[in-house]
Amino acid sequence: MSSTSAIIKSFSKQEDGNVTIFSVFMLVLILTITGASVDIMRFEATRAKMQGTLDRAVLAAADLDQEQDPVAVVNDYMAKAGLEDVLSDVQVDQGMNYRTVTATGSVDLDTIFLHMSGFDTLTAPGHAVAEEKISNVEISMVLDISGSMGGSRIENMRDAAKEFVDTVIQENSDSGLTTISLVPYNATVNLGSTLSNYWTLSGLHSYSNCGTFPATAFDSTAIDPSVEIERLGHFDRYSTNESSSAISSPWCKTGDQGAMMVHSSNKTTLKSHIDSLSAGGNTAIDLGMKWGVALLDPATQPAVAAMAVDDLVVDEAADRPATFDDPEAIKFVVVMTDGENTTQYDLKSHRKYGLSDIWIDDRGTSSTSDDRFSLRVQNHSGTNNDVYFWHRERNDSWNDRYRSTPDGGSNARQMTNVELFARFGTKAVAKKMYTKPYYDGWVSQNTYYDVYYASEAIVNGSAADERLADICHAAKEEGIVVFAIGFEAPEGGQTAMKNCASSLSHYFDVEGVEITETFHAIARQINSLRLIQ
Incomplete structure (x- = not known):
């Protein structure tokens, strides 16, 4: 007994094995953490795959252009990804001009290492919501109707513009209102015999209704309806007809020929006006852009409200343009040209007055x-x-x-x-x-x-380019999204459009019937398809 006790007593005093025991414990802990990491990475990879597929599925299902059943679209996406069993619910809410698709799902992942810690499975949740709808949208279409747009070009432009109208305007909408202002331009912008009553053109004459602006006016987006605009002289630079009773081709067109149209939500009226557009005259993109942007500036609101009273604008649009900081309003300009800025003319002062x-x-x-x-x-x-x-x-x-x-x-x-x-x-x-x-x-x-x-140049091409650059910059500073199209345009026009666009992705260089697809693509972007959760 004394011998055994001595052996035990001696063993208890030995410390050589302590490090080995600690190392064993540490090795077990490292293996546990490593195993858990493997399970967590497997979990995250599975969750990311499921979430990404859900996102793509609801985006496709919410697309208003696709005519299949939205639930079937989501199921098809998940099945092709091998995730058909993960869906737990698909909900669809849709109206005249909107569709919201919500999909939820989950997948159980058997653990390899974490089950030793009591976790036999990990559940990866997935949730995605996509919505496409037309919000309160204000659009100005600034359309080139200069002489070079004659023939097939203006025909293609008219077709493209009408399809654009059909795409962005959903009549009888229960989710927001989209209005379009048409701003046709050549050497001038014609307010027309009706709209001119809502702005303050100088009283020089009443033959036609075009205005001129100083260069400083292009530094800001507004055209205040109550502030007088210098009226362009009424003249014909080219006619030699000595027996006429009135000039036949005035620099500023008479009546409502090629006139603006303000904040309309009526597809039929808009398309009819587009069909009436004809080509002729020089090119003043800066003037077209100035008016297009001004019709989105809240300074125009008194004119629009007055037009609503006179039944020229629907009552729902009477408070447009919205303020630039209105979170529910989106503003766009779509500007196109087939040329580049040329010289603008007016009568010499001593031939214009008196x-x-x-x-x-x-x-x-x-x-x-x-x-x-x-x-x-x-x-x-x-x-x-x-x-x-x-x-x-x-x-x-x-x-x-x-x-x-x-x-x-x-x-x-x-x-x-x-x-x-x-x-x-x-x-x-x-x-x-x-x-x-x-x-x-x-x-x-x-x-x-x-x-x-008797007429003289008041703005040359290079000065007009500078004015265009200024008004495009002012528009973008106010948050207006600018889509710009160079339609078979020369290098100068392409450069001007590229610089005017909100970004390179908002600029389009197109030819022929490509303009129709371009207008459609822009319309689809405006009808913004966006993932909201």
Whole structure:
């Protein structure tokens, strides 16, 4: 017994095995943690695969363009991924212009190592919701109708624009309202005979309704309806018709030809107006963009509200444009061109305002066919010693056409510049009234050419490019999303569109019928399909 006790006592005092025991414990702990990590990584890989498939499935199912049963679409996606057994529920909520798809699921994963710790399985949950709907959307379509858009180009553009309208506007909607403003442009933007009543164009004349802006106006998005806009002169730079009663091709179109349309939600009306667009004139993308952006600026709201009172805008849109910080409003500009900015013209100031040197005797009739004209070629002090050139044909010699009184005497009246150039093209006035006096030495060459070229450049192409860049920048600063299309445009136009777009992904370089697919693609982006959970 004493020997055994001594052995036990001696063993108890030995410490050589302590490290070995600790190492065994540590090895078991490391193996446990490593095994748990393997199970957790397997769990996360399975969960990520299921969640990713659920996300893709609900996105496809919520797409308003697909006509299959949304539940079947989700099931098909999951089955093809080998996850058909994980779905626990698919819910669909849809209306006239929206669809929300919700899918939930879970998968049980048998553990390899964690079961030693009492966890036999891990459950990976999945939940995804996707929704496509048209929110409160405001869109300006800025459409090039310049002369180069003639033929197949404008036909393709009209088809594309009409399909765009069909895609983004869902009538009888119970989920938000989409309105479109049409801004056709060439060398000018025509407010039209109706819309011009809701902005403040200067009272120079009432023949046509186009405005001009200083360069500083392009630094901001607003056009305040209560602030006066300089009215563009009414003139024809090219006509030589000396017998007309009114110019046939004014720089700014008359009436509602190619006029703007503001915040309409009526597909039929919008498409009818698009169909009426025809090509002609120079290209002023900056003016088109200025108006397109202004119609999205809340400064325009008083004009839209007044139009709603007059039944030109639906009551639901009476408070548009929304403020830029309205969380429920989205604003877009879709601008396209097939060209590049060219020169913009207006009448010279001394030919735009005031009285001309032409007198008219209307013979007391409403007919213009018997009107008689005379040009004052010398204006002396007093009233009785001036010299007038009588235009009408006479049996007298040419020199007898120069008289001390205008043709018609006291019945003649002095024409305003506005009246004169609204009746005859600038070249026609020069040929009709100034050619003979010029050759006879009564009118200087400078005077003759000043009338012949009575209009002058007010903005050249490069200046218009700068103005376009400024207004595009101002729009993007306010959160307006700009889609820009170069439609068979030259390099200058492509560059301008690329710089105007919100990003390179918002810029499109297209040809021919590709414009239809491009407009459709933009419309699909506006009808934003988005994963909301």
